[in-house]
Amino acid sequence: MIEQNAFNEDMLAFLEASPTPFHAVAEMSRRLVEAGFTELNEADAWQLKPGGKYYVQRNQSSLVAFVYGQKPLLDGGWRLWGAHTDSPCLKLKPHADLEKKGYRQWGVQVYGGALLNPWFDRDLSLAGRVHFKTSEGKHRRCLINLKRPIAIIPSLAIHLDREANNSRTVNPQTDMPPIVCHNEGDTDLQSLLLEHLRGSGYAVANEVVDFDLSLFDTQAPAQVGWRNEFIASARLDNLLSCYVGLAGLLAAGDATHSVLVCNDHEEVGSQSAIGAQGPMLKAILKRIVGSYEDFERAINRSLMVSADNAHGVHPNYADRHDNNHGPLLNAGPVIKINANQRYASTSETNTLFSAFCKACDVPVQQFVIRSDMGCGSTIGPITSSELGVRTVDIGVPTFAMHSCRELAGSSDAHGLAKVARHFMACETLPEV
CATH class of the missing domain: 2.30.250.10 (Aminopeptidase i, Domain 2)
Structure with a gap:
């Protein structure tokens, strides 16, 4: 993994090159091609090879990239990383x-x-x-x-x-x-x-x-703060998670079956042909595996990380958070939990993600909304219910979410990318 400052500078370049979901998918596609990935056309017959690297676009604004791993799919399942390309x-x-x-x-x-x-x-x-x-x-x-x-x-x-x-x-x-x-x-x-x-x-x-x-x-993304402690940019929600997932996929190698899915239309409900509630990801996974029974067996051995930014505790509005669940910037990724299934995290998937963080020496935090406030949601519950895959909702703590300029910690994305690479390269999920 490249050192933190170089990682952040490259992430800022990615953010600046991606003013819309179309440009984000174009930039991810460019980087995938440079890394040896081949674009697939959904209208064609596919001939996938072990160790092969592929990606699919729909509407130029949603993307699924995957490694067809060297290891048997039914032994380990998929390592899925989900994010979204759109922003308010x-x-x-x-x-x-x-x-x-x-x-x-x-x-x-x-x-x-x-x-x-x-x-x-x-x-x-x-x-x-x-x-x-x-x-x-x-x-x-x-x-x-x-x-x-x-x-x-x-x-x-x-x-x-x-x-x-x-x-x-x-x-x-x-x-x-x-x-x-x-x-x-x-x-x-x-x-x-x-x-x-x-x-x-x-x-x-x-x-x-x-x-x-x-x-x-047009204000360019930047590292800000007295010691460059923060990242300020438009569209951190959720292109930061797309970038982190892409970095993890490119560094994970070709042994495991790793998947990056970046859907459009999350900010308006995900109900479209290219959104998380549409058929895109499931159709691609079914084509990869070939049969209904093998699909269900692979999903049973799989895990999805739904990555979407979390609400950090704003020092001027600390009372808007539950006192025991207030994520801090530069203190690690956040597991997002909601009893009413606005997030897909479970005690099992929380334990798995925490184990990946511990293996990378990356601290982890938890977020629960105040009991007297409504909770947002992510692609996590939607994708989990569409596929039947175990899912954990996580994200980098952020200020000013849904503003035209948001703020995150300068160490958090880099740390999460380490976890993403370890997760997507993991051949067998740990017992929990």
């Missing part, structure tokens, strides 16, 4: 163009449970997928990332809202449309996108047919 954000509406008082603005939809106030007064750019028609009438698609700041959502001056610091609320329909430019000439979205496409190697673009585009904060 602002997505452009299909007919986004707005004009008011001479300014060009865009209508936006709030994707997921976004914390809205931090989006104001940020230098925003645009990224995602565009479908276009060429001058010859052919349909094509591409990913775009403008990178530079091209929009902003200005706050209302306090002189015009004297109660802003006491009771400010945000109306996403009326308060969130960003200002893009003065409304002069060809400033409608279609014209601006065509201008960008033609200047970015797609000179044949003649008409924008459709798109899936999101705004993102």
Whole structure:
């Protein structure tokens, strides 16, 4: 495992290259290919070889990568690491163009449970997928990332809202449309996108047919704090877990049957063809094993780690946590537990994960929500119920979850990557 600072710098590069789920999957795919993985097409017949390394995409925004291990699958089962590629954000509406008082603005939809106030007064750019028609009438698609700041959502001056610091609320329909430019000439979205496409190697673009585009904060990810104790970035929830799982998979070797699944649509319920509640992972695992009986036998010997960030104890709001279950940043990964099955962790799977952490000399913490507060959820319970696989929900403790800039500890992802590599290389699960 590379040392912590180099690990974090590479993780920051991954985060910056991944402003949308499409870009995250493209970046993971690039790294997988560099490591010798082969892309599989679900429409083709597969010829898997022991020691082979493969990956599958759906919709360019969900990915399953796996090693077809040298050891017999039915002896040890799968080592599954699950995360999600999507994050709360602002997505452009299909007919986004707005004009008011001479300014060009865009209508936006709030994707997921976004914390809205931090989006104001940020230098925003645009990224995602565009479908276009060429001058010859052919349909094509591409990913775009403008990178530079091209929009902003200005706050209302306090002189015009004297109660802003006491009771400010945000109306996403009326308060969130960003200002893009003065409304002069060809400033409608279609014209601006065509201008960008033609200047970015797609000179044949003649008409924008459709798109899936999101705004993102252009401030670069960074190590912050007096001694660089923290990682500050957009989309730590949950691209940090995708990166950690990818690092574990690439370092695990080819003896075991290890799997990385990164689903889109977790932030909106996972109910889609590419979400955790859809058929993607189960269909791929069934194709790997070949028969229903062998699938059930393999699942019985398997374990899944559902990795999604946890709520660290914020020093300004410590009373929002249960006193005995308050995770600290830079104190190790967190096992997430909920009696009502919002998390899939059980005493058995908690014990297994704790054993992996102990073997790597990585401390482990536990999180339980206050009994008078509602609990979020993850892909863990969904995937566990879809597959019947034993699952533990874990994550790196984080501040400002669902903000456009979140904060995690600089040692936690590195430590969790050690655990991920050990877990995914483990040939036989310990007895517990």
